[in-house]
Amino acid sequence: MAAGGVVIADFPERVRTAVCGIVIADSTNTKILREGDYPPVFYFPPEDVRLSEFLTATATRTTCPKKGEASYWTFHLGDTQETDLAWAYPDPIPACAAIKDHIAFYWGRMDVWFVGDKPVSAPPA
Numbered sequence: 179m180a181a182g183g184v185v186i187a188d189f190p191e192r193v194r195t196a197v198c199g200i201v202i203a204d205s206t207n208t209k210i211l212r213e214g215d216y217p218p219v220f221y222f223p224p225e226d227v228r229l230s231e232f233l234t235a236t237a238t239r240t241t242c243p244k245k246g247e248a249s250y251w252t253f254h255l256g257d258t259q260e261t262d263l264a265w266a267y268p269d270p271i272p273a274c275a276a277i278k279d280h281i282a283f284y285w286g287r288m289d290v291w292f293v294g295d296k297p298v299s300a301p302p303a
Contacts, residue, residue, distance in 0.1 A: 183213060183214050183244060184211060184212070184213045184244050184245065184273070184274060185211070185212045185213075186209055186210070186211050186212075186221075186274065186276045186277055187209065187210055187212075188207070188208075188209060188210075189208040189209060189210040189220065191206075191293050191294045192204070192205065192206045192292075192293070192294055192295075193205055193208040193220050193222070193291070193292065193293055194291070194292040195220075195283055195288045195289075195290065195291045195292070196288065196289045196290050197253055197260060197263065197283075197287070197288050197289055198253070198255045198258055198260075198289065199289065200228070200232060200255060201228075202227065202228050202232055202233075202253070202283070202288075203222040203226055203227045203228070203281065203283065204226055205222045205223060205226035205227075207222075207223050207226065208220050208221065208222055208223075208226075209221040209276055209277055209280055210301075210302070211277060211282075213244065217285065217300065217301050218301040218302060218303070219282050219285075219301065220282060220283075220301065221266075221277045221280035221281065221282050222280055222281050222282070223279075223280055223281075224266075224279050224280070224281055227264075227281045229251070229281070232253055232254060232255060233251035233252065233253055233254075233263075233264060234251060234252050234254055235249065235250070235251055236249075236250045236251060236252050236261070236262055238250040238262050240265075244271070244274070245267050245270050245271060245274045245277070246267050246269060246270040246271045246274065247267070247268075247269065248265040248266065248267055249265065249266060249267075249268055250262040250263075250264065250265045251263065251264040251265070251281070260287060263283060263284060263287055263288075264281050264282065264283050264284075265281070265282055266279055266280060266281045266282065267279075267280075285300075285301060
């Protein structure tokens with residue numbers, strides 16, 4: 179699906195990511211979003227993210243003209259906090275409906291990413 183330079187596709191492999199040693203998202207139903215020259219971003223269905231255990235919604239909002247308004251979550255584990263580590267588009271523009279409510283994480287702020295069973299250092303091109 180293309181939306182003004184945004185391409186969203188089902189990703190064919192299992193994707194996992196961890197922060198503070200905790201696997202926070204693990205899915206075989208991930209979407210991958212490619213937008214211009216930006217690195218690709220994985221979007222996880224909410225049921226595959228440990229939202230209620232480790233993430234707290236924040237008041238942060240940003241707007242992307244190609245996707246809509248994003249809302250954010252902060253990761254908490256004991257005294258450790260990663261502010262606005264994750265985001266989603268609860269009401270994306272219609273052309274990006276495939277990522278509605280799916281949750282993305284900042285690549286460089288996560289401890290590790292896995293595609294299949296292999297750790298990866300960058301999102302797939």
